[in-house]
Amino acid sequence: MQYFTRLSALALLTAIGLALPAISRAASPVSPHNTANTIRLEPDHPDSFRHFAPELPKMLARVPPLDPDTGLYVGEIEPGLYFVTDHIYQSAFLVTKDGIVVFDAPPSFAERLRPVIEATAPGVPITHLIMSHGHTDHVGGTIVFADLPDLTVIAADKVAQSLASRQHPNILQPTKTFDDSLDLSIGGVPIALKTTNFHAEDQDVMIYLPDQEFLMAIDTITPGEVPFMNFGATTDVGAYFAMFDTVLAYDFKHFLSGHVSVPGTREDVVIARDYAFDVRNRVQQGMAGFQDRFLQAFTLFDFKNGNLAYRQAIESVRDECAAGLIDTWKDELSAVDVWADSHCEYTVLYYVMH
Numbered sequence: 136m137q138y139f140t141r142l143s144a145l146a147l148l149t150a151i152g153l154a155l156p157a158i159s160r161a162a163s164p165v166s167p168h169n170t171a172n173t174i175r176l177e178p179d180h181p182d183s184f185r186h187f188a189p190e191l192p193k194m195l196a197r198v199p200p201l202d203p204d205t206g207l208y209v210g211e212i213e214p215g216l217y218f219v220t221d222h223i224y225q226s227a228f229l230v231t232k233d234g235i236v237v238f239d240a241p242p243s244f245a246e247r248l249r250p251v252i253e254a255t256a257p258g259v260p261i262t263h264l265i266m267s268h269g270h271t272d273h274v275g276g277t278i279v280f281a282d283l284p285d286l287t288v289i290a291a292d293k294v295a296q297s298l299a300s301r302q303h304p305n306i307l308q309p310t311k312t313f314d315d316s317l318d319l320s321i322g323g324v325p326i327a328l329k330t331t332n333f334h335a336e337d338q339d340v341m342i343y344l345p346d347q348e349f350l351m352a353i354d355t356i357t358p359g360e361v362p363f364m365n366f367g368a369t370t371d372v373g374a375y376f377a378m379f380d381t382v383l384a385y386d387f388k389h390f391l392s393g394h395v396s397v398p399g400t401r402e403d404v405v406i407a408r409d410y411a412f413d414v415r416n417r418v419q420q421g422m423a424g425f426q427d428r429f430l431q432a433f434t435l436f437d438f439k440n441g442n443l444a445y446r447q448a449i450e451s452v453r454d455e456c457a458a459g460l461i462d463t464w465k466d467e468l469s470a471v472d473v474w475a476d477s478h479c480e481y482t483v484l485y486y487v488m489h
């Protein structure tokens with residue numbers, strides 16, 4: 136009963152308002168923002184897809200054109216270093232005097248990637264394949280290189296262990312592994328590999344080419360856009376936030392993050408860091424009153440449904456966070472109204488536990 140004495144009439148009204156978001160939203164003719172909790176196809180629904188903002192023109196202006204024959208864009212970002220995208224995934228390859236190094240082979244375009252490489256550097260053998268991490272959507276096309284008997288397939292130790300246990304039919308097994316770091320020189324080009332953890336359940340690898348000022352850290356950011364759901368579906372939100380210091384400690388101007396069409400820059404990483412830290416700050420502010428939010432809802436529910444009250448408390452922090460993010464970032468990053476709620480909710484869960 137002590138809970139009732141803690142609730143003022145105003146707080147109760149607030150709790151009622153918080154508890155009835157669906158009703159209040161349905162009564163509103165047009166939502167100022169759809170925070171993307173649900174996306175309805177009905178054009179007149181308050182959560183209709185029509186209430187999402189279009190992609191920002193300044194992001195679209197950066198999208199490189201696809202070759203109509205291959206459905207790929209292949210750009211030489213530094214002499215001998217090529218960036219490849221199908222507008223959904225990204226990879227890269229490096230042509231050296233001794234052979235070609237391929238960085239990841241997404242299944243969405245791996246079959247087209249190999250002829251593109253061979254057409255770009257006729258007669259140069261493909262000697263190395265370096266895996267950023269073990270997720271199928273980035274290395275699930277490596278099977279297209281299975282006929283190269285001398286190919287060195289490089290991955291982090293834990294990734295190799297995961298791949299050995301998975302035995303995915305379209306992913307080559309690594310032939311050379313490393314624990315902490317591996318410094319290579321292929322055809323005279325230095326390549327520095329460093330293991331870290333910001334995304335995958337086992338290990339991630341930073342791939343750095345200092346001479347080209349090129350850094351590849353897959354599933355980190357999406358240049359011009361907010362990150363994909365749950366910060367690129369990271370397995371560890373805290374490690375994701377910490378990743379920005381690790382990335383920005385490198386001296387680079389080209390950044391390859393693995394997704395969508397736009398090649399990244401150092402400035403893209405800085406903007407993505409500021410966005411991620413904004414999410415973190417908003418959630419931390421909301422979590423300061425988390426118990427009060429829970430008790431308000433739990434009281435309204437006559438202390439009969441703790442799960443529902445907990446969900447309501449999570450949603451209230453999430454929705455405040457998402458609405459603030461959309462207002463702040465809608466002219467800076469595309470798709471903030473699509474993914475902000477996931478970033479907020481995932482961060483709420485993190486701070487429930489940390």
Ligand SMILES: [Zn+2]
Nearest residue numbers: 268270334354
């Ligand atoms: Zn991944």
